[in-house]
Amino acid sequence: MQIKLLFILILLTSVRLNGQLHLHEILLKASQFYHAEKYFEAITECKRLIYFDSEKLHSSTAYEIMGDSYKEAGFLSEAVQSYNQAEIFTFDKEVIYNIKIKKIKLNILRRTTSNAHRLLNELDSLFDYTKSEEVHYWRGWTYIFEDNWRFASLEFAKINSLHELKNFCEKVDNEKYSVTFAKTISAILPGSGQIYSGNYLNGIISLGWNVLWGYLSIKAFNADRIFDGVMITSLLWLRFYNGNISNSKKSVIEKNQEITNNALYYLQNQYKGKKP
Amino acid sequence: MYRTILLLIFVSIKLLSQEGYYSVSSRISFADYLLCNRDYEFAINEYNQIDKLESNDTIKFKLAFSYFKNGEFESAKIHFDKINNILSVQSKEYSEAIKFLINEPENYLTPQTIVGKKLVALNSLYQTNKSEDDLSTIFTKDDFIEIDGWLNSHNRINEKSILLAGIYSSLLPGLGKIYSGQTGDGITAFVVTSLLSYLSYDNFKNNHDFRGYLFGSLAGLFYAGNIYGSVVSAHQFNLKVKLDREDGFFSFLKLKNYFLTEPSFIQCR
Structure with a gap:
């Protein structure tokens, strides 16, 4: 009787161990596919593991590899979802910490x-x-x-x-250039905001237009041609004056964007430290 | 005795190894799980693998169905057309629905299945508001009520006449725009044209000929532009109505799953 019980126990254990062994093989396969940059296959194996792992022993790791694969393949939203699942299936504080860091990196990349x-x-x-x-x-x-x-x-x-x-x-x-400063100096001297951000030609042209329409407006008012004065001031001078201020803002924003892009390019290609 | 036990363990492990997670039955169960989770791209991959190992009509159907759900209609049709067995009627229905979806519905060939007939009848009803077939024999009573309701709600919005929009705006600036549904633009056009015309009249009256001509030509420009704008507005309105109807028609078909039924082996719990 005892031998029979022992036999059943050994058989059950061997079956269970065998199942776990196979699940581990799937996990290994998923990891190998991931390292070989075969992300579709890696995700498939992770999904297979999640489906067959009824005890959810490997689910967290599988979801984490799935998230990594999705990230590398450029599916950032799917990657976040996978990491969320990976976090649910683990109690290990260190693992949770690492998954959270991965989620942070993804959110940085997604600009969320x-x-x-x-x-x-x-x-x-x-x-x-x-x-x-x-x-x-x-x-x-x-x-x-x-x-x-x-x-x-x-x-x-x-x-x-x-x-x-x-x-x-x-x-x-x-x-980087200050938008407020550019707008203020452009309001005082038209074109100076553009000159400040390095757009010399634009600044000079803007100044020229403002001088011309300002001169014609004042001339019209001096000659008591009130209607002409109002028309030139409202339809031409003010239009160029306001345009000059918004142009100085646009010019600074463009210049700042260029500086940011160059900085990000450096960080992406030349910076050796950890990156998102 | 121990030798027998060891042998039994070895045999059981060996047998289980062969029946592991990559066996055909496990693969089918996994692929079905993917299909039910709407992971169609991964299900396609898995069914393709199974199809290479052990091909049958059910697998072919599931593969074609996954392609269909994933929006890969050409591939779905190829796989549906390969089925020649007991599932051939359902495959033909899917095949005809795909033919309807990927071809211009006007060029649709004579349907052979009930699904095809339904789609053609509905398309004719959508295009011309009448059908050559007796709809009550093709559709169920519930479907018929639903279709009738849908058609009534979408036929309520009439298209605008481009000619009328132009005429209205030439009679009263802005009226054509209001007729085309752009009330705000219509009122603005009326106010601007009237104001410019008044300024022109007033300047001529006070012998300021130059300003009179200036405002007069501006008023003329606004008047002509408003007529042209009204015609464009009416055209845009008609285009929007047409697109909304088309969108509604295909949304309705999608909601009804193109009158296709899913076989029992695909229905998920």
């Missing part, structure tokens, strides 16, 4: 920076100070993608006052 900030705040409250450096680092990157280089620089400074990215962000912030 408010989500990234929310997740960073969660990390701040859930994990101790040992992780704070990484939290500051990704918060800095979040600010970069919000085009807020000054705040980004302040975040990197919290890690190290000589941090490479702190200096870089500071430099970018200093290079």
